Amino acid sequence: MQQILIIAKQTFKEAVRNKILFVFIILGLITICCSVFMPVVGDGREKIRIVESMCFRSITFFGTLAAILLSASSIPTDIENRVLCTITTKPVQRTNIVFGKIIGFIYIIGVLLIIMGGAGYALIKFTASKQSAQGNSKLLAREKFDPYTSQVTGESVRKIGNVSWVEGGGKGTSVWKFKGLHSKDRKDGLEIEIDFLVESKKRSTRKIPINIKAVNPYTAKVLTESIEVSRNKPGLLKLGSEFLEGGEELTIVVSPENPGDFIGISSNSIRVFFGNKSFEYNFLKGLTIISSQFLLMVIIAVLGSTFLSLPVNILFCLFIFFCGNITDFMRDLSTVINVFETHEHGHGISTVLKKTNVFVVFLDYVIRKPLFLLSYILPDLKNFSVGKYFVDGINIPYKTVFMSFGYAVLYAVFCLPISFVVFRRREIA
C-alpha cells in the first residue's frame, strides 16, 4: 500500500512538473470564461443556462482529454525512457506499479476537477448575481417527476412509432398520472411542462389551443386551463402547492380544443417539477458523474498502455471516446445493414443470390456483427452527460449518480485484472 502511494505521488509530481496538467487547466478555464461573453437571446435565465452548459462541456472535454493523454502516455513513456527498468528491479509488485499509476492519475484529475469546477461554480454564481437585477435568475435544481402511467383514449387515436396522435374536439384525450409528489420546499409550487408535437388540418396554423385539466384525486379538486402550444415551445402550467392537499398524487388530462387539430405525445411529453433542491449539491453531483467518466477513461487508457505503444494507445483511447459517444448510432447502423440484408433476401433477383451473396455475408460478418458487438462492449458515454440536467435546471437523482459511478466501477472490475495480468507478463526491455 505504501509503495502504491509513493508511485502515485511520483506520477502526480511528474505531471505537475512537466506542466501538461496546467495546459489543460488553462485551456479549460479560458473556455469556461468565454461563455460569459457569448451573446444571448432571451432572459437572464437563458444566460445562466449558457454559462452552465459551457462550464460542464469544457470540464468534460478538457478533463477527458487530459485523462486520456496523461494516463495513456505514462507507462509507455516510462518504458521508453527506461524508468520502469529500474523501478521493476526494486521490490515492487508490478501490480502495485499499475495501481500506483492509476491512483496518481486520480490525484491529477482531482486537482483538475477542483480547479475547473471551482472556477465554473464561481462563474455561474457571478452570472446569476449579475442577472438578479432583472429577476428570474434563480439557480434551479428542480426535482423532476415522471408519470407512472400514461394512456390515450378516444376514437381517433393513432400510433405512429413512439408517438400517439390525439385529435381534438372531444375525439380523444390523454391522461397522465403522477404520484409521490412530495417536497420540503413547497413555496414555488408545481410546474407542469408540456411538450407536444403539433399538427393541424389547417396548414397555416402553427399554434393550437389545448385544454389541460389538473385533478387532485383525493379532494377531487379540478383546475382547467386552456393554453396555446406550438411545436418548438413547450407550454408551462403552474399550480400552487396547496393544490396537492390531502395526498401526493396528481392526474393531468390533455386534449386539443378543436377537431382537426392533433397533438403527438410520447412518454415524456409531460414533466412535473416540484420543489427546488440545492444547486450546490446538484453541481457536486454533476462533477461526480463527470469524474466517473474520467475514471472510466483512465482505466481504459491504462489497459491500453499495458500492451500498446504510445501513439497507438492514444489513438485507441480517442477511438473509444469517440465511439462511446455514438454507440446508439452504431447500433442503428448495424440494424440498417440487417434490414438491407433481409430486404435483399426477400425480393426478386436477390433470391437467386440467397445462399451465395458473398457481399451480404461479408457485410454481415465484417461490419454488422462486430459493430453490434462493439456497441455493447464499448462504454456508453451518454450515461455521463450532465449538461442537460443543468440546462433544464433539473435536480440530478442520486440514482443517476450511483449508476454512472457503478458503470465506471463495472468497467474497472473487468479491465483492471486484464491490465494486471498483461503487465505482469510484459517484457520491459
Place this chain on the structure above:
Amino acid sequence: MDNDTTIKTENLSKAYRSFWGRKKILALDKLNIDIKKGEIFGLLGPNGSGKTTTLKLLLGLIFPTEGRALVLGKTTNDVDVKNRIGFLPEESCFYRFLNADEILDFYGQLFKISRKERKARIDRLIEQVGLGLARKRPLRQYSKGMLRRIGIAQALINDPDLIILDEPTSGLDPIGTRETKDIILALKERRKTVLLCSHLLSDVQDICDRVAILDKGKLQISGTIDELLSSKDVVEVLIRNLSDEAISEVETFIKERHGEVISVKNSSDTLEGLFLKIYAANINNSKTDV
C-alpha cells in the same frame, strides 16, 4: 544450490520475437554460469553478444524462452529477493524532473527504508559518487557521466548483497572510472557479490575475479583471469636490464634444449589479446560455415 552460490543459470536462453510472434534473434543460447558469493564476476563480449539480455533475465525484466535462473536462491520473479539486489541499467534514465536527492529518496522509499536512514545513506552515496555540488539540480540537466554516477548511487541505496552493473564505466571520465572501480573493490571487501558486464577489457582485467566471455549469445569460455591467460606449454620469462648479446645467448641456449622461442619483445598476453583471438576464431568459423 549450495549457500555459496549467488547466481546459477541452467540452459538460460532467450529468443526475441517479432511482433507477430516469429522467432527473430537468439540473443542468448543455453548459458550455464555459477557465481559464488563474494566474487566479482565479469561478463565480457562484443556489442550485441547478449550481456544485457543475460542481466535482464536475471532480474526478471524479461522472461527466458528456455532454461531458468536462480538468484540468491530464488527464481527471478520473486519480489522479496529484490530487496537484496542493486541494479545499474545500461542507460541511466530516471524521472527527468527530479533532482539527485529526490530520485534517491524515491528509490529508498520503494525499499521501505526509514526516513532517517534514507537521509544518511543518500548523503553518503552522493558523496561517494561525487555529485555533492549537483545534488539539487534536476536530472535532465545532468551529463551522461553524471547520470551514470547517480545510477551507481541508486543501485547501492538498499545496501544490496548482490550488485548487478551493466557497463558501469561507460560514459565516465578516467577519474570516474577509477572511482567506480574503487567502489566495486570496496564492495568486495564487504563480501558483496558483484556481477558486471562490459566491453571494456581493462575494467574487467583490473577488478574481476572470474570472467565469462559471450559471443553471439553463446558462452565461449569462462574461468579466473589467470586460468584464461596462462598457456600450459608456454613459459613467460620477464627479464629486465639484459643486453642484446645476452638475449641472443639465451635464445641459443633455449634452441640447444629443443625449446621454441615464440617471440622476443616487450609484450605480455592481455585479456585484449585473448578477446581478439576468440573473436577472430569465431569469424573464421562462420566463414567456413558459409
